[in-house]
Amino acid sequence: MKNQINLLNQLQELVLTRDEHHATGDGSHMDELDGFIDDLVSRLAPEVRSLYQRLYKKDHIVMSPMNNGCCAICGMRLPISQVQAVKQARQIQNCPSCARMLFFEEDEAPRWIGEKTSRTEPRKSGVGRFSAEELMIPDLKGSSTESAIRELACAMEANRFVSSADALVAGALRRESVLSTALGDGIAFPHVRGVEGGGLTLALGVSKKGFVFDDSGERVNIVFFSAIPTAASPFYLRLVKCLSEAFCKEENRKALVAAKTQADLWKTLTKATRYTIR
Ligand SMILES: [Zn+2]
CATH class of the missing domain: 1.10.287.1490 (Helix Hairpins)
Structure with missing residues (x-):
């Protein structure tokens, strides 16, 4: 069976x-x-x-x-x-x-290992519910799809959101091989589904120069990388729509690319999505 x-x-x-x-x-x-x-x-x-x-x-x-x-x-x-x-x-x-x-998955599937929010903590709002300043990379070093995904996956692992960056990279590349997640405007949405144990996690990386993302030759300089629990798949679709809506505006994309530090990038993301992601 x-x-x-x-x-x-x-x-x-x-x-x-x-x-x-x-x-x-x-x-x-x-x-x-x-x-x-x-x-x-x-x-x-x-x-x-x-x-x-x-x-x-x-x-x-x-x-x-x-x-x-x-x-x-x-x-x-x-x-x-x-x-x-x-x-x-x-x-x-x-x-x-x-x-x-x-x-049942026996292999080393990536898992969500983030901290469960305690009941005494104030409830986070907007994009802060599933992302954080530590997951922002304002200047991706590599210039390939794999290296961009790897940097973002490593940020998730290093900051204890998701285990096993290697498994995340492998899963995201498998998904790209079916159909590219570059959706125009220089933005791509690579992701891995089946990361169970908690909530959706979103990391953002910006490449100042941009790089060719897929076989069609599409160039990308903004990469939203997500680790998704299977049950959150419908929510993920809404999230991609919200992010596309916020960043189809050129001034918002320019602000992301101009961000120099992690704090700048986080502030820019939060500000640009404050009406679309509640
Ligand atoms: Zn059931």
Whole structure:
């Protein structure tokens, strides 16, 4: 059953990539993505395929990673016998609460390790809910997609937001290989989904000179890098829209590029998004 679960996970990632492209891209790759998706669906065993199609009608997130013995999407604590069964992966296991298909990742998947906000702390607002000054890089050193992503992933690891920068880089490059996340105006949104254990984390890097981001030759100088828990995928789409809205304005992009220090960049991001991200 493990290979079927792998197929289902690839399928899930493609479907969510298509949703992203539909919501935030120009729609030019829809046919190509649909073709990949149809191919994967045809490779599912018939009973798995019908289960997949039934769940897909309700929600596009049909696969749920098991996290600390709970369904990561709805939060339901699973019976111990089911936790074992999910790990063994001999049969498809459905969450008793939301019915999604559960899976367990054994490898070194990146995880959210940020501090849980204590109840006494004032609630943060705006972009401060999922980013921080330490995650701003006003002058990216490298001039390739991989090196930009690596600098941002290392900032997440070094500041104890997410574990395993290497796994983040690998995940983000895998996602880029399906479809570039450069969305015009010199801005790219590389990301990794399935970073469970907490909230969405956003880092921002600016390259003063800019660099070629993908095979189409698109140049990028502003990079928003996100680590996303699967359950936050719909929220991530709204976030990309909010950021695109704020930075389709040239003066806001210029202000990001002009920022000299981490503090400047953080202030500029906060200011430019104060009405779009609440
Ligand atoms: Zn569930």
